[in-house]
Amino acid sequence: MKTLIKNVYAVMPDGSVPKTNILIDQDRIVGIGPVSDDFHPDKIIDGTDHLAIPGFVNAHTHTSMTLLRSYADDMALMDWLNQMVWPAEAKMTAEDIYWGAMLAMLEMVRTGTTTFADMYGPWMEKVAEAAIDAGLRGVLSRGIIGAAPDGEKKIEENVTLFQEFHGAADGRITVMFGPHAPYTCPPDFLKKVAKTAQSLNAEIHIHMHETKTEIQDSLQQYGKRPFEWVAETGLFDGKGTLAAHCVHLNDADIAIMKKYGIRAAHNPGSNMKLASGVAPVPRLLQEGVCVALGTDGASSNNNLDMLEEVNLAAMLHKVHTYDPVAVPAFCALQMGTEYGGKAVGVKDIGRLEQGYKADITLFDLNSAAWCPRNNLVSLLVYSANSSSVDTVLCNGKVLMENHVLKTLDEERILFEAQRCANHLTK
């Protein structure tokens, strides 16, 4: 199966935006440029008046939590968790996990995300199923709370998830281990997780340094900041680590991130809404740390719209550092695409380049937000919203074309998600 996207403005890895053609064979980009005589496409997508970017990579989310979208907002963090989120989560069945994830898949396809890194559970196999059904690329981990009595069981569930799904669906599904956070996993427990993950050569997805409180608590409990003592457990010694948030960092923390090649998933929307703080993103980028973007769960964002995160990444650090050139538009876009691919450990996504996977999002330029066409990358990051996304390919397969979904039944998903939410929240 060969696909040709013709006459499209394509955002290249160097930030240039030529009008060109994208040649796809099966799951990969086989060329960008003139169409060679021996390329005979089975399908042609007219890219006229469209902008092509690599599909967004949502490097940190909790897809099934989409069922709790706008169930509890404008509350203090602990009230939000104790009174609202945790009681609702405790009621979740496998069916809820599936339809919550499907609602997220629907939203991600509609808004141009092709890869997501998820940490949740139980029943993460239902999230794998949803990603496979939707045609998206999922990097899944079982959220493991070691402080709970069933911590060991959760490690086992993560092992099962890895064995059953790592590399599944033509490699679209990969599995990491998901120790939730240093404040929910004591050192001895993290050692077990590290050992288990490393025995499978699996990567780690963990929340790190999200709030000031968790740093203070760690100093009180362990006399060390979380990055320091977690490094000592050996958790970072394996294949790789994706650390969500990384808001409150000092020099030593950043040195640890660099030493172990830890990739950060920055969540500006969630950090703003939960009042967690502003991550030192310009500094991390300067130091060569890989910084990707994530939405976090829809109950702290409240959507899975990666273009909003790209926009916030470009805007928030300017005002926070009083520097109008901090995190320029193209850099923010790279965080949401190329750096995302690196962060979630999928090497050949996130660039429109020969040899990379054909994960591609097309934006229709025919609206006021894209006029006049002074600078397409600036327009994308600062002016447009995700409703311009009209065509999405993942792994070479068309998931949406001209706003028409090819793998998902929108009406059914909205119905089932509402039905599931009703029993959780009422």
Added chain:
Amino acid sequence: MKTLIKNVYAVMPDGSVPKTNILIDQDRIVGIGPVSDDFHPDKIIDGTDHLAIPGFVNAHTHTSMTLLRSYADDMALMDWLNQMVWPAEAKMTAEDIYWGAMLAMLEMVRTGTTTFADMYGPWMEKVAEAAIDAGLRGVLSRGIIGAAPDGEKKIEENVTLFQEFHGAADGRITVMFGPHAPYTCPPDFLKKVAKTAQSLNAEIHIHMHETKTEIQDSLQQYGKRPFEWVAETGLFDGKGTLAAHCVHLNDADIAIMKKYGIRAAHNPGSNMKLASGVAPVPRLLQEGVCVALGTDGASSNNNLDMLEEVNLAAMLHKVHTYDPVAVPAFCALQMGTEYGGKAVGVKDIGRLEQGYKADITLFDLNSAAWCPRNNLVSLLVYSANSSSVDTVLCNGKVLMENHVLKTLDEERILFEAQRCANHLTK
């Protein structure tokens, strides 16, 4: 002409969201609730699965500047002005002003804004024309730079604008005086503006305390902060003042704002992008200052999407103050609607209430971002984007219905705006 919007979720002035009916006679809301037997609508809009809010009020913008959208981004402020914005503006003709404004009208209708406060020029009569053509409500002022040799001429142009357009188009157009800022208008000049505006009983629209630099410069030049010496010119003694930005404020500045009943137009997007700083919005609201929202011009935002500003107002102050309940969702929505009406000096807009103008925006709830329907105000502010806006009424007239524009020719506007931009920027 009587219009009925039936079975709609309506955001009431107290924040409740009943499913109800909105009864409209000519330009006003004449009832919200059951449809009385003697109300015979000429037109019925089915509000099923829709949310109704008062049309957004964009309390500070420069509509014609939309032609410079994404022409110059990620630059230091003075480079941006000197090398890019001002040279392009110097080339603007009356036609550019009109089509730039029409592009803005198109974007505002599509995103649910029904009132805008504009400061620009020359040829503000072309902006009036555009607002009248579009069917929107415009609060116009001629931007007056007193430091320029033609300062007096600009005051005269503002007088002419007032005489020709104040109260025009069934009251949809009102006119304020627009002394640009304390750093572009010396004290004696502001005294002249004050005297002229007060002789016409006209209000003032001015930029105040946007950047740290202008405060420092003022202290150096006058030994006083701008709010203090501008108050001494008598500028605030007239009918009312709309002060854009108000980012850097001390106790004395806030006392002056309260003394003169000065209304603030907060521009979170622009303040973030230009790295101006974070306005003390929670404090201002606590002190009873009227705080509205504006997009600023599209070259520093880069769009005129008020739902984004509402979202940013709710998000930015949480992270800035480390308080997750600072500026809750409904408060941010009030800033973008009811407080906007007060701020721009139009008394009977901004609330869905009997006797208020029928300026109404409807959102289609049939999409993932609105699912599940746990809390419609939260969903609006934290999850949805403006592409859900499908129907807009201003002054009782339908400007868009089910995404179909009734007053504007979208294709023509996009064509003409691009043509005008080409000659400004190439």
